Amino acid sequence: MQTSEPKAIEVTDLTVAYQDKPVLWDIDLDVPPGVLLSIVGPNGAGKTTLIKAILGLVRPAAGNILIYNKPYEAQRRIVSYVPQRGSVDWDFPTNVLDVVMMGRYGALGWVRRPGKKDRELAMHALEKVGMEAYTTRQISQLSGGQQQRVFLARALVQDATVYLMDEPFQGVDATTERAIVTLLQDLRANGKTVVVVHHDLQTVTDYFDWVMLLNIRRIASGPVDETFTPNNLRETYGGRIAFMK
């Protein structure tokens, strides 16, 4: 056991398999507090599965995951999750404010209903993502970028320490992308730890300070300038990538 400060996320020897097909092979990952980390890798590399394993949504076949030295179940309240936008039904009969308030449900616990304070926190989170004008908007009438902002507001309202986001840049317009990046950097500036599943290799160096290269096994992880190297990328993506640097 090291005496240094605790890791925000500490994954050791994590294997996740569907039947006998491994999706993640013996992953080790240390995420220090206060970094903005992107997880990159080809389709089917297990990026989403890794996030879900950290959140206890898929059961590992082996290995251990700690968040600030404790298992996830003990740390739910300090972890916030932004699922992929496509994972929910946007025709659900509800409006923007209501979805953001769902972020407060964890703090409320079973049965208790959200009240005035939760509403105010939700409004505040919507202001942060520039969606305060859309509070009563039916969610099916939002654009992809607006949907993503609503999901981010829902995560912000949890006021967590660790944020796990699955492809927040998927299918959003350039303005929203800028807004999200600013938001992520604000979170890091406030000492939060942010882990983002990311697709666009071109923006990794601009947006993030840490990166994990993943393709079923961990290829590398660490600060971007040390880790995001052509060699590591080639190993992650095989010969299938023409990446200029």
Place this chain on the structure above:
Amino acid sequence: MNEHLDIQLIAIVTAVACALPGVFLVLRRMTLMSDAISHAILPGIVLAFFLTESLSSPLLILAAAGTGVLTVLLVELLQRTKLVKEDAAIGLTFPALFSIGVILISRFAGNVHLDMDVVLLGELAYAPLNRLKAFGYDLGPIALYVMGTILVLNTVFIFVFYKELKLATFDASLAAALGFAPTLIHYGLMTLVSVTTVGAFDAVGSILVVALIAGPPTTAYLMTDKLSLMLILSAIIGSVNAVSGYWLASLFDVSIAGAIATMTLIVFGLIFLTVPNRGLIAIARRDARQKWEFAQTMLVIHLFNHEGLPEAEAESAIADLHEHLSWDPTFTNQVVRYALNNRCVSQDERQLTLTEQGRAIAQQALVQ
């Protein structure tokens, strides 16, 4: 209380009791599951009947509800193998369970009162005959008490766990991440659906149960964007269907259950056609308007492109317009009239000229 009132009360209470959990089934795209449950509970009822030799024992409801949950479990187990899709898993499971019930009845209960017709269609008309009596008083039909209890149960469950049901239905993975055990909520809801189905089934039969569970929520879904309102509207629509179905049945002297199911479809159809913004009529109107708007835009762009050029006179002559645009002459005239009405163009003798407004529309369309 007279018989008319008794039957209508039973129908209303049953309809509302079914509509409330039905809202969540519709939103979870699981209405077929209610169909499956309503059939698959038969072996549970038959087995409990053999044990108790009574059709009114509460054990019947418990056994049937158990079989209902078992159905959900079997369907999900099959699905989880990834070898069978959900609809096929449902299609395999419930006929198998149902047929076990049918075989049990035909083999062992041939001379007992457990009638297949009543099981499938139910008979609301007979429901008031079976009455609760205590201390020499007639306290009303038993079916009303059974369904009333189930209605209270459903209302309390949905009221208490409203927030959890909403989250687990909208975003199950967030619900799991926040520690709200969506699987537990799921099976809680499925138990509720099973109990409701069994209770309703005795009064109204299995076909009508499905109509009561799926019909009103689907109709309400067209009318609102708010979950709480969808629940209230579903309850109201269910009641309207029940009462109007009852009077339809009295009028034509037909099966009450059949008439209520028919009214469910008719009310859905009416709402489907007429609801503002997303009804079929509203959509058709919008499409028609868009068609004319688009044609008008094409016309003003055509005029705009040739405006002030040598060929402008030829291009804007009303009589030749249809040739330039390759439009049907009648259609061309209609578009010209439409644009004139909207003051996008003005007519002097045989020529069309753009107005300021028309020019603005053309410019805006071209910029986009």
